[in-house]
Amino acid sequence: MTLHLKDLDPAALREAFAERGLPAYRADQVAGWVYGRGVEDPAQMTDLPASLRDELGTDLVLRALEPEAFEHSVDGTVKGALRTADDRIVEAVVIPEEERTTLCVSTQVGCPLACSFCATGALGFGRNLHTREIIDQVCRMREGLPPGRTLTNVVFMGMGEPLLNLPEVIPAIRTLLHPRGFAMAPRRVTVSTAGVVPKIRELLEAVPVNLAVSLHAARDEVRDVLVPINKRYPLAELLDTLRSLPRLSRRHPVFFEYTLMEGVNDDPEDARRLVRLLRGIPSKLNLIPMNPHTDAPYRPPAPEVASRFMGELVRGGLTTTLRRSRGGDIDAACGQLAARGRAAGRFTGRAVASQGERGTAEAPS
Ligand code: SF4
The missing domain is CATH 3.20.20.70 (Aldolase class I)
Incomplete structure (x- = not known):
């Protein structure tokens, strides 16, 4: 079953892994790679076993x-x-x-x-x-x-x-x-x-x-x-x-x-x-x-x-x-x-997401 990883916060990712019989620390490792190190290819998550890397490569969608x-x-x-x-x-x-x-x-x-x-x-x-x-x-x-x-x-x-x-x-x-x-x-x-x-x-x-x-x-x-x-x-x-x-x-x-x-x-x-x-x-x-x-x-x-x-x-x-x-x-x-x-017609035929109410995004520090 395909899982969109970034739909889940790290706590929910643990639950999703548990449902697949995977230990919580494996979810933590994956979150660490994706959010901590910016690695989105399971093949590069070198501290995961090869079988899990293969499984994630098939089932997990990492980029939206x-x-x-x-x-x-x-x-x-x-x-x-x-x-x-x-x-x-x-x-x-x-x-x-x-x-x-x-x-x-x-x-x-x-x-x-x-x-x-x-x-x-x-x-x-x-x-x-x-x-x-x-x-x-x-x-x-x-x-x-x-x-x-x-x-x-x-x-x-x-x-x-x-x-x-x-x-x-x-x-x-x-x-x-x-x-x-x-x-x-x-x-x-x-x-x-x-x-x-x-x-x-x-x-x-x-x-x-x-x-x-x-x-x-x-x-x-x-x-x-x-x-x-x-x-x-x-x-x-x-x-x-x-x-x-x-x-x-x-x-x-x-x-x-x-x-x-x-x-x-x-x-x-x-x-x-x-x-x-x-x-x-x-x-x-x-x-x-x-x-x-x-x-x-x-x-x-x-x-x-x-x-x-x-x-x-x-x-x-x-x-x-x-x-x-x-x-x-x-x-x-x-x-x-x-x-x-x-x-300019650069984004033809599709809505363009834009900001409207951002005050220059100079938000509170
Ligand atoms: S300013 Fe109003 S219309 Fe523009 S994005 Fe914000 S809520 Fe929407």
Whole structure:
């Protein structure tokens, strides 16, 4: 029976091996090769008996994505287009910085939430990604890292709404965190949502990761347009849910993303309203000037408008960062990824996975 190894976190892999009459330590050895050393050919797993290597070579599927193309930004950002077994293209982005290297992963092909500023939203919805396809974004993208660099952070801010694909996302996170997986600290993993309120608790009860929320507006009438799921779960309901979450503190805040759009949500009154709205929620707020693309009619505000907006937030006591955009020249910046690939016809006939709500993937460290 064929087994997709990367659909299982290392604990579940032990169970799968036990069902086949194999000892747990054999599962640990295989996980060590795949996640620890990046070896995906059972023939090279030299501490396994030859009979088991043969068995795994026949029964175990180890790769879910194949590289299609990589684009390199002048600022070091790398965008990978990765092909699924059913011929979809998924994009993931590596953002190297001085002290960390962040990978932004996708969780769906396209996205059903249709945020009006987002190139992914304009694609519509293709399908949910499997756990193995989420994990393989990590495997494929780390292969291209320069010597001496390792992935330090993973953000679920690529294409798609992670909370609409929790059955596949949660096992992927478990593999990221597991000592026999990628052994990442929970604070190095961030999941972003546009505000799928009923699923927020489910995520945080399952895995102790950072939560990011794509806010983008301080008023329902504006957010209804920018992030249409707001019509179902309006601001008050979203923020009340966040306020009621256990474990939030100054050390474990919610990370809010706010894309600044000229004349839409950049008025100082919006900033003052934000301060009032977020009162009582331990939080950090990332301001991201809009990255223009052909699928949305929005533009970034002038730098002085962005600075004034930020000033209001800081005066109101909100911890705020004005993010520098990364990867704009290769359409890898926030909300851009689908734009150029589609326009150029490079990924003809197939949806292109893209990130929409990632604030340059400069996630919490
Ligand atoms: S911003 Fe996020 S949730 Fe909204 S359409 Fe884009 S990918 Fe989907």
